Amino acid sequence: MSSFHVLIPVPVLSVVTDGLASACRITKLWEADDATIEQSAADIRGIALGGHFPVDGVFMGRFPNLEIVSNFGVGYNNIDTAWAARHGIVVTNTPDVLNEEVADTALGLIISTARQLPAAERHLRAGLWTERPFPLTATLRGRTVGILGLGRIGKAIAKRVEAFGMAVVYHGRKPQPGVGYLYCPSVIALAEACDILVVIAPGGAETKHLVDAAVLKALGPDGILINVARGSVVDEAALIDALQSKTILAAGLDVFAQEPHVPQALLDMDHVVLLPHVGSASTHTRNGMGQLVVDNLLSWAAGQGPLTPVPE
Numbered sequence: 326m327s328s329f330h331v332l333i334p335v336p337v338l339s340v341v342t343d344g345l346a347s348a349c350r351i352t353k354l355w356e357a358d359d360a361t362i363e364q365s366a367a368d369i370r371g372i373a374l375g376g377h378f379p380v381d382g383v384f385m386g387r388f389p390n391l392e393i394v395s396n397f398g399v400g401y402n403n404i405d406t407a408w409a410a411r412h413g414i415v416v417t418n419t420p421d422v423l424n425e426e427v428a429d430t431a432l433g434l435i436i437s438t439a440r441q442l443p444a445a446e447r448h449l450r451a452g453l454w455t456e457r458p459f460p461l462t463a464t465l466r467g468r469t470v471g472i473l474g475l476g477r478i479g480k481a482i483a484k485r486v487e488a489f490g491m492a493v494v495y496h497g498r499k500p501q502p503g504v505g506y507l508y509c510p511s512v513i514a515l516a517e518a519c520d521i522l523v524v525i526a527p528g529g530a531e532t533k534h535l536v537d538a539a540v541l542k543a544l545g546p547d548g549i550l551i552n553v554a555r556g557s558v559v560d561e562a563a564l565i566d567a568l569q570s571k572t573i574l575a576a577g578l579d580v581f582a583q584e585p586h587v588p589q590a591l592l593d594m595d596h597v598v599l600l601p602h603v604g605s606a607s608t609h610t611r612n613g614m615g616q617l618v619v620d621n622l623l624s625w626a627a628g629q630g631p632l633t634p635v636p637e
């Protein structure tokens with residue numbers, strides 16, 4: 326197994342480098358010059374990712390004996406999986422280990438956005454409390470949360486939402502028998518049926534701009550949009566317009582169309598809560614994701630197949 330050679334394109338958690346170094350040969354792309362990479366290109370059989378490093382066909386094509394790309398994250402829209410499949414390259418991701426963390430972040434955003442907690446804190450820190458009370462905010466009680474994408478994380482969000490006394494409705498590719506929540510047959514119907522629309526659908530071409538101007542209009546002037554999935558699922562220009570024109574009440578966003586760029590228009594608005602894509606970013610959960618990146622590679626290198634391959 327020690328001859329299994331893994332390329333690490335960007336700096337990763339020590340759980341990944343340490344876990345791989347004990348069993349594989351590793352090359353760190355950011356420490357190697359082009360000539361060194363060219364020389365070892367034919368030896369590289371695995372890639373261990375960190376962050377959302379883009380892996381397209383051109384990149385994978387540099388390594389003629391590449392067998393597996395181990396992604397750090399449950400979302401894998403950063404990888405050209407169709408190209409990988411055509412070339413017999415396995416792609417793995419890190420599902421489940423981050424469900425609870427991302428669901429916690431979604432709830433944090435729902436509460437912070439409805440109750441405007443960050444703006445209230447800014448009010449206090451600016452010394453404004455002595456001049457006037459912070460304006461009254463929306464409540465969670467009796468509201469309905471619409472979940473766009475009732476997968477594993479969506480279900481963890483739904484469980485939390487119910488504990489807060491809110492109702493759950495959802496939309497996805499198809500109704501899920503037995504989940505006990507009302508299925509809405511379209512994104513517009515979902516937006517019409519809920520007060521707080523939570524986006525937790527995967528990124529990629531299939532879901533691009535699922536939340537557009539018409540959906541935001543259907544959400545309405547008391548509606549709140551939360552996105553903890555991928556920026557691409559929401560038409561960001563339409564969202565900015567909807568927030569500026571008060572077509573919706575507020576938004577809580579952990580993800581953006583062109584990360585790490587955040588449009589100035591969003592930064593300028595007080596009724597938007599903005600996070601730097603930290604949905605899964607606790608030490609515990611990120612280490613769990615890193616360990617799964619390692620375990621997928623080691624299992625493959627040992628001839629036991631991938632542990633969590635992405636669906637074809």
Ligand code: DGY
Pocket residue numbers: 397398399400401423554604605
């Ligand atoms: C994921 O796992 O896809 C999250 O976005 C964390 O980066």
